[in-house]
Amino acid sequence: xxxxxxxxxxxxxxxxxxxxxxxxxxxxxxxxxxxxxxxxxxxxxxxxxxxxxxxxxxxxxxxxxxxxxxxxxxxxxxxxxxxxxxxxxxxxxxxxxxxxxxxxxxxxxxxxxxxxxxxxxxxxxxxxxxxxxxxxxxxxxxxxxxxxxxxxxxxxxxxxxxxxxxxxxxxxxxxxxxxxxxxxxxxxxxxxxxxxxxxxxxxxxxxxxxxxxxxxxxxxxxxxxxxxxxxxxxxxxxxxxxxxxxxxxxxxxxxxxxxxxxxxxxxxxxxxxxxx
Amino acid sequence: xxxxxxxxxxxxxxxxxxxxxxxxxxxxxxxxxxxxxxxxxxxxxxxxxxxxxxxxxxxxxxxxxxxxxxxxxxxxxxxxxxxxxxxxxxxxxxxxxxxxxxxxxxxxxxxxxxxxxxxxxxxxxxxxxxxxxxxxxxxxxxxxxxxxxxxxxxxxxxxxxxxxxxxxxxxxxxxxxxxxxxxxxxxxxxxxxxxxxxxxxxxxxxxxxxxxxxxxxxxxxxxxxxxxxxxxxxxxxxxxxxxxxxxxxxxxxxxxxxxxxxxxxxxxxxxxxxxxxxxxxxxxxxxxxxxxxxxxxxxxxxxxxxxxxxxxxxxxxxxxxxxxxxxxxxxxxxxxxxxxxxxxxxxxxxxxxxxxxxxxxxxxxxxxxxxxxxxxxxxxxxxxxxxxxxxxxxxxxxxxxxxxxxxxxxxxxxxxxxxxxxxxxxxxxxxxxxxxxxxxxxxxxxxxxxxxxxxxxxxxxxxxxxxxxxxxxxxx
Numbered sequence: 001x002x003x004x005x006x007x008x009x010x011x012x013x014x015x016x017x018x019x020x021x022x023x024x025x026x027x028x029x030x031x032x033x034x035x036x037x038x039x040x041x042x043x044x045x046x047x048x049x050x051x052x053x054x055x056x057x058x059x060x061x062x063x064x065x066x067x068x069x070x071x072x073x074x075x076x077x078x079x080x081x082x083x084x085x086x087x088x089x090x091x092x093x094x095x096x097x098x099x100x101x102x103x104x105x106x107x108x109x110x111x112x113x114x115x116x117x118x119x120x121x122x123x124x125x126x127x128x129x130x131x132x133x134x135x136x137x138x139x140x141x142x143x144x145x146x147x148x149x150x151x152x153x154x155x156x157x158x159x160x161x162x163x164x165x166x167x168x169x170x171x172x173x174x175x176x177x178x179x180x181x182x183x184x185x186x187x188x189x190x191x192x193x194x195x196x197x198x199x200x201x202x203x204x205x206x207x208x209x210x211x212x213x214x215x216x217x218x219x220x221x222x223x224x225x226x227x228x229x230x231x232x233x234x235x236x237x238x239x240x241x242x243x244x245x246x247x248x249x250x251x252x253x254x255x256x257x258x259x260x261x262x263x264x265x266x267x268x269x270x271x272x273x274x275x276x
Numbered sequence: 277x278x279x280x281x282x283x284x285x286x287x288x289x290x291x292x293x294x295x296x297x298x299x300x301x302x303x304x305x306x307x308x309x310x311x312x313x314x315x316x317x318x319x320x321x322x323x324x325x326x327x328x329x330x331x332x333x334x335x336x337x338x339x340x341x342x343x344x345x346x347x348x349x350x351x352x353x354x355x356x357x358x359x360x361x362x363x364x365x366x367x368x369x370x371x372x373x374x375x376x377x378x379x380x381x382x383x384x385x386x387x388x389x390x391x392x393x394x395x396x397x398x399x400x401x402x403x404x405x406x407x408x409x410x411x412x413x414x415x416x417x418x419x420x421x422x423x424x425x426x427x428x429x430x431x432x433x434x435x436x437x438x439x440x441x442x443x444x445x446x447x448x449x450x451x452x453x454x455x456x457x458x459x460x461x462x463x464x465x466x467x468x469x470x471x472x473x474x475x476x477x478x479x480x481x482x483x484x485x486x487x488x489x490x491x492x493x494x495x496x497x498x499x500x501x502x503x504x505x506x507x508x509x510x511x512x513x514x515x516x517x518x519x520x521x522x523x524x525x526x527x528x529x530x531x532x533x534x535x536x537x538x539x540x541x542x543x544x545x546x547x548x549x550x551x552x553x554x555x556x557x558x559x560x561x562x563x564x565x566x567x568x569x570x571x572x573x574x575x576x577x578x579x580x581x582x583x584x585x586x587x588x589x590x591x592x593x594x595x596x597x598x599x600x601x602x603x604x605x606x607x608x609x610x611x612x613x614x615x616x617x618x619x620x621x622x623x624x625x626x627x628x629x630x631x632x633x634x635x636x637x638x639x640x641x642x643x644x645x646x647x648x649x650x651x652x653x654x655x656x657x658x659x660x661x662x663x664x665x666x667x668x669x670x671x672x673x674x675x676x677x678x679x680x681x682x683x684x685x686x687x688x689x690x691x692x693x694x695x696x697x698x699x700x701x702x703x704x705x706x707x708x709x710x711x712x713x714x715x716x717x718x719x720x721x722x723x724x725x726x727x728x729x730x731x732x733x734x735x736x737x738x739x740x741x742x743x744x745x746x747x748x749x750x751x752x
Contacts, residue, residue: 067653095652095655111627123601126597126600188726193687197688
């Protein structure tokens with residue numbers, strides 16, 4: 001028994017020496033959302049691969065969240081967004097004025113529109129080997145058959161060697177075994193409305209599906225704060241808010257708002273400014 | 277339809293440029309007419325000009341019909357100026373062209389003597405002085421004014437004091453006169469500029485191995501790098517040509533966004549280029565010559581070599597990454613965004629190749645910080661049509677259908693009215709006819725929290741009776 005314990009620990013040591021990912025601790029970047037940062041042990045890890053899954057319908061939200069994460073991880077370095085020509089046709093082109101409006105700097109952004117997925121993945125590995133890059137975003141649509149465990153492992157190793165964080169944005173794809181550090185599911189969330197029932201700041205429903213050596217299955221609602229350029233806590237519980245407030249635009253099929261429902265006071269300054 | 281130019285036979289029949297085609301046909305029913313295409317003519321002239329590099333490296337275009345060759349120091353290779361000129365004319369005539377030529381001490385002189393034959397003269401200066409004043413290439417009014425003043429030839433003009441001519445007919449007249457007579461010199465702008473660096477390797481035997489050819493190219497690149505560093509320069513473009521023994525040549529071009537002279541990084545780019553070729557580099561019966569040119573070089577500061585024990589610069593810059601990806605995928609595929617000053621959403625940005633040099637830009641912040649974004653992060657180009665149900669035709673959207681899914685609008689803001697560029701409409705066009713229709717943009721959120729940017733195309737009632745809706749972008 002004691003012998004087998006010794007053998008096991010020796011094996012563990014041997015595996016640990018092979019698996020350098022676990023050996024080195026990565027620098028972490030806080031997202032600004034307190035409980036999310038706590039669950040991640042300080043924030044998103046640099047030099048790691050992070051996967052973001054979003055449905056085709058939630059494409060805008062998934063891309064927005066990826067841009068937000070990328071913005072934080074890049075720390076004023078250049079941001080390279082790799083996508084395929086098919087994705088650009090189906091999902092629309094990246095629009096600089098919209099990024100500027102979210103306080104995400106479009107002048108640091110490089111966009112690579114690749115002919116196919118094979119070329120995209122090759123370019124991604126090359127880009128991750130360049131330590132001067134701030135962050136890499138890889139956008140893949142659909143099943144992405146070329147992205148197997150080997151390919152994702154290659155990306156993760158390249159990211160770890162250079163310290164460049166990589167965000168894998170999967171639109172309409174199914175999670176499969178991968179070498180990613182974290183895996184997330186992103187969906188759009190109803191925003192906190194402005195006076196006049198106008199859509200407010202971008203909100204996201206975020207689920208942590210998997211975390212290497214950490215807890216998972218957690219769920220948060222994030223709001224992008226374009227004043228400070230980071231994520232923030234969403235207001236209390238969004239669903240109650242919606243039932244109280246979100247009906248005037250067109251509430252077909254939903255119960256009418258209760259008369260006398262109190263319009264909640266906006267907590268952040270932006271909405272207060274608008275009301276004033 | 278008018279005649280643009282005519283050949284000598286047609287001119288001899290009394291036809292003139294500018295005449296209407298119908299008149300010309302009435303006079304000459306057998307007239308052969310071709311559509312005028314100035315671009316094709318220009319291309320042809322440029323190709324002829326490149327071909328003249330066999331006589332002199334300094335060959336310039338003299339649009340629309342002429343070429344000017346500076347044969348200084350080249351004539352003895354052809355046993356004299358006249359023989360050179362005749363050989364050039366013969367060669368062009370073999371291609372079915374009619375050529376006139378003239379030799380003179382200045383480009384302007386040759387240009388004028390070629391177009392205004394003056395007959396035999398004692399020497400070049402006398403011939404030039406006999407030219408009519410039209411040979412000065414002044415504007416028509418000036419030439420007419422000179423004729424009215426009784427000045428018919430260049431000699432008449434040259435006899436007057438320059439100050440008087442300048443005050444009466446303008447500085448241009450004096451300038452033109454002086455450059456024609458060789459008193460003031462205007463430099464030629466030769467079409468072919470000498471590349472900054474040019475290295476050639478000839479093999480005694482055709483080389484059948486591509487690997488060896490690349491090895492040789494690497495040595496040449498290192499040599500080019502040394503020469504560039506002597507000049508304090510780095511190359512922006514490199515061109516390697518593999519000449520095959522059967523006469524074919526394979527050019528490979530690589531381009532960088534920053535000047536480089538480091539052989540391994542240039543060779544990496546060349547290797548990328550070779551990998552991206554649709555046909556592999558086929559040696560056939562072997563390469564017999566390699567040529568490496570650096571057509572574009574720019575100043576580049578000398579770099580410190582890594583010293584013993586010092587840390588070598590291993591960090592590859594982002595510019596090098598951009599170069600590599602641009603060569604592999606195509607130069608337009610790696611892009612940067614640049615703002616454009618336009619209120620039309622799809623024209624407010626431009627995706628430019630990242631390889632091109634660019635000054636840093638500031639994106640205009642059009643809204644207060646803290647307000648939700650008024651512009652989407654993804655823009656559809658072209659916008660995608662959607663089916664919208666609105667309570668009234670010019671009201672906000674109530675429900676819409678996009679990609680076969682129905683979305684309920686729970687929140688909206690709008691309309692933000694974006695008018696077409698009416699100032700670009702042609703005179704007499706009706707409102708909205710040629711510049712497009714007014715768009716009413718709505719920022720909307722559906723029941724599940726997805727945010728879209730949609731617009732109604734055309735104002736109901738005034739511009740169209742059935743406005744169509746489009747989705748133009750996605751918000752985060």
